[in-house]
Amino acid sequence: MTQKLILASNNAGKLKEFNELLATVGFDVRAQGEYGVPEAEEPFFTFVENALAKARHASRLTGLPALADDSGVCVNALGGAPGVFSARYAGEPKSDARNSAKLIADLAAHDDMSAYYYCVLVFVRHADDPQPVIADGRWNGIIVPEARGEGGFGYDPHFYIPELGKCTAELAPEQKNRLSHRGQALRALVEKLK
Numbered sequence: 001m002t003q004k005l006i007l008a009s010n011n012a013g014k015l016k017e018f019n020e021l022l023a024t025v026g027f028d029v030r031a032q033g034e035y036g037v038p039e040a041e042e043p044f045f046t047f048v049e050n051a052l053a054k055a056r057h058a059s060r061l062t063g064l065p066a067l068a069d070d071s072g073v074c075v076n077a078l079g080g081a082p083g084v085f086s087a088r089y090a091g092e093p094k095s096d097a098r099n100s101a102k103l104i105a106d107l108a109a110h111d112d113m114s115a116y117y118y119c120v121l122v123f124v125r126h127a128d129d130p131q132p133v134i135a136d137g138r139w140n141g142i143i144v145p146e147a148r149g150e151g152g153f154g155y156d157p158h159f160y161i162p163e164l165g166k167c168t169a170e171l172a173p174e175q176k177n178r179l180s181h182r183g184q185a186l187r188a189l190v191e192k193l194k
């Protein structure tokens with residue numbers, strides 16, 4: 001019987017990417033929503049603390065190993081904002097469109113559009129696991145005011161990769177997964193689990 005693994009996220013964009021990225025890994029991957037797990041609190045000011053809180057929450061409520069992702073876009077001219085607050089940058093309820101609009105407005109008076117996506121993954125074998133497995137990944141880009149592309153989620157229509165001449169919403173899923181902060185972090189995590 002394959003080991004079940006709970007993805008401790010309710011974000012459909014992330015879940016899709018994890019299903020693609022984990023397709024070849026020997027886990028039976030299930031979203032926490034399938035088990036009725038509600039969103040965890042994310043009260044902390046660091047990605048790693050929020051990811052650990054999400055992983056423990058999902059594992060506690062399901063009794064299964066869990067993998068959580070805390071991620072965001074960090075903009076240099078804004079001192080790293082929205083960063084750990086990316087999901088709720090424009091307030092509640094969470095909205096990718098309003099978050100992107102606020103980011104573009106906040107950058108209007110700035111010249112430096114450089115930014116990076118950052119992702120921390122935390123895997124716990126059980127809710128009180130004293131040795132969570134942690135990995136991270138970073139992906140550099142430029143924030144552009146005009147939205148481009150239909151793929152991805154979140155800030156992807158505004159996150160431009162100069163080397164590719166495309167926004168990340170214009171990439172095929174495999175290409176995004178090969179390059180992204182999340183893909184990098186997941187491959188690093190899988191190495192640590194070997």
Ligand SMILES: O=c1nc[nH]c2c1ncn2[C@H]1C[C@H](O)[C@@H](COP(=O)(O)OP(=O)(O)OP(=O)(O)O)O1
Binds near residue numbers: 072087088117
């Ligand atoms: O590849 C990405 N492409 C575009 N945007 C991205 C990406 N990766 C993170 N992001 C943005 C989306 C959200 O504004 C925030 C994550 O916030 P974060 O709290 O980790 O996730 P969430 O609340 O959407 O779902 P959950 O906590 O249930 O996993 O960063």
Ligand SMILES: [Mg+2]
Binds near residue numbers: 042087
């Ligand atoms: Mg969240």
